Amino acid sequence: MVVGIDTELASLAIDNDPVNQPDQPVFEVKEISGKGKGLIARCDILQGARILCEKPLLIAHPMPLFSLEQHLAARLKELSKESQRQFLTLHNNFPGKFPFSHTFKSNALPCGPGSSTGGVYPTICRINHSCIPNSHNNWDSKSGQETIYAIKPIKTGEEITIPYNNGGTREVRQASLKQSFDFDCGCPGCSRSPSAIRESDVRRKMIQKLDDAIGDPSRMQGRPADSLKDCQSLLEVLEEEFDGFAGVLVARLYYDAFQISIAHGDQARASAFARRSYESRVICEGEDSPETQRMKLLALKPATHSSAGAFSQKWKTAITMVPKDLGGAAFQEWLWQRVSQHSCTLSDTDEDSNSSDEEADY
Ligand SMILES: C[S@@+](CC[C@H](N)C(=O)[O-])C[C@H]1O[C@@H](n2cnc3c(N)ncnc32)[C@H](O)[C@@H]1O
Numbered sequence: 022m023v024v025g026i027d028t029e030l031a032s033l034a035i036d037n038d039p040v041n042q043p044d045q046p047v048f049e050v051k052e053i054s055g056k057g058k059g060l061i062a063r064c065d066i067l068q069g070a071r072i073l074c075e076k077p078l079l080i081a082h083p084m085p086l087f088s089l090e091q092h093l094a095a096r097l098k099e100l101s102k103e104s105q106r107q108f109l110t111l112h113n114n115f116p117g118k119f120p121f122s123h124t125f126k127s128n129a130l131p132c133g134p135g136s137s138t139g140g141v142y143p144t145i146c147r148i149n150h151s152c153i154p155n156s157h158n159n160w161d162s163k164s165g166q167e168t169i170y171a172i173k174p175i176k177t178g179e180e181i182t183i184p185y186n187n188g189g190t191r192e193v194r195q196a197s198l199k200q201s202f203d204f205d206c207g208c209p210g211c212s213r214s215p216s217a218i219r220e221s222d223v224r225r226k227m228i229q230k231l232d233d234a235i236g237d238p239s240r241m242q243g244r245p246a247d248s249l250k251d252c253q254s255l256l257e258v259l260e261e262e263f264d265g266f267a268g269v270l271v272a273r274l275y276y277d278a279f280q281i282s283i284a285h286g287d288q289a290r291a292s293a294f295a296r297r298s299y300e301s302r303v304i305c306e307g308e309d310s311p312e313t314q315r316m317k318l319l320a321l322k323p324a325t326h327s328s329a330g331a332f333s334q335k336w337k338t339a340i341t342m343v344p345k346d347l348g349g350a351a352f353q354e355w356l357w358q359r360v361s362q363h364s365c366t367l368s369d370t371d372e373d374s375n376s377s378d379e380e381a382d383y
Contacts, residue, residue: 047072048181050147055207057112059149059180066175068266069304072156073169077140078108079125080132086122093121107143114203127202130167133160142167150202151182152194152210157268157305158183170305172268182208189229190222224262231255235277242332245281250360252278272301272316279319284328286337293343293356295320 047066053059066072079096081089097105108124115123128146129139145158145167155173160166175181186197191211198206213221231251234240241248255274259267275298283291299316306313319326323340336359344355 050144053149053180056149058147059182060144060147062175062177062179062181064177066171066181068171068174070171071168071307072171072181073145074161074166075142075145076166077132077142078104080138080140081125081129083137086119089122089125090119093125097121104143108141111141111146130158131160132167133162136160140167145169148181148183149208150185150198150206151180151208152184152188152191152206153208153263154182154184154268155179156181156183159306159310161306161310163309163311168307170307172266172305173264188225190225191218192222193225221262224258227258228255228262231258235274241281241284245285245332245336246359248281249278249357252281253357253360266301266304269301269305272298272305272312275301276316279323280326280328282336283323283326284330284332286330286334287359288323288329288340289338289342290336290356290359291323291326292320292340293352295323 047062047064047070048060049063050058051061053061078100079093081092081096084092097108100108111124111128113120113124114127117123125139125141128141130142130145132138132140140160148156148158148169155171155175157170157172159168159170161168169181169183171181185202186194188194189197195206195211198204210221211218231254235248235251235255237248252274256271259270259274263270275294279291279294279298282288282294295316299313299320302310302313302316308314323329344352347355
């Protein structure tokens with residue numbers, strides 16, 4: 022059975038409001054062996070719960086060290102005594118000359134993905150890095166705040182962690198953390214046995230390879246079924262490497278699957294992929310984040326996307342064709358149907374770009 026517009030989604034607003042009361046934080050700041058201070062959960066925290074939300078003490082754009090020192094000194098004077106104390110007691114990896122700049126650099130988080138503007142926060146900057154993080158940090162441009170959401174269930178006593186870098190093999194991650202923050206990562210991912218690290222490195226390389234292939238527009242145009250297959254494979258590798266939900270990486274891959282589908286006219290699957298991206302974003306950033314809301318809108322109206330039908334209409338479906346009565350496994354089968362019809366994988370050689378794609382309406 023198929024039904025019309027997804028009224029369930031239209032009225033859906035997933036509630037993951039703060040678990041955190043000002044007088045009862047769900048974490049405590051503690052000394053952690055080999056890492057300085059860190060945040061430890063004081064109770065079990067549910068996946069998708071908002072752990073913390075803070076305004077920056079200071080923000081700064083990239084500038085030479087000397088100018089940054091002057092800029093920070095001036096801004097610091099404008100802060101309350103308590104905020105000054107909070108900044109001055111943050112970790113400094115490079116003590117000595119330029120204390121304000123080096124404290125800033127040891128702690129700053131980008132104000133949004135890819136932003137060169139950085140911000141420092143009294144408590145969020147106590148959160149240590151993990152290559153297999155259990156939390157996600159996100160800049161909310163509307164409220165001008167950084168938020169931290171639990172992307173996995175966190176047990177009482179467990180450390181709350183976020184990723185400081187973009188991944189890669191252990192060697193690549195260690196080198197980038199050393200260069201940017203001057204520390205040797207001691208997270209669970211980096212402390213695995215040599216054989217487990219080798220296996221992890223193979224997965225990390227596969228993640229990179231699949232990501233590159235998915236982002237290739239000519240492949241998306243000429244061999245969309247293979248691009249979708251790569252999305253499905255990426256999902257599996259991410260789950261294995263990240264011990265379950267891989268956070269925003271999953272939201273992004275569903276958005277890629279959305280784009281592949283909608284560019285070939287498949288509104289039904291595009292809507293279903295956007296919905297999954299929306300649900301993943303809610304876990305990572307909450308219901309009200311702009312990206313979450315964008316995914317929700319695309320799930321409801323996939324044809325409004327700028328690349329709708331841009332490559333072809335050969336997979337054309339109407340949004341009303343999303344099956345409503347299929348259970349988990351059967352829905353999965355329907356969702357990735359175009360993948361299972363085509364056995365080609367990343368390792369296969371390139372063939373005639375359209376040879377594996379059918380001209381059929383579903
Ligand atoms: C933003 S601060 C985090 C809070 C810091 N631990 C503190 O005491 O305030 C970043 C610093 O914490 C330490 N750190 C963070 N993650 C770590 C990890 N995975 N392994 C070892 N040290 C880590 C490093 O010294 C790093 O430069």
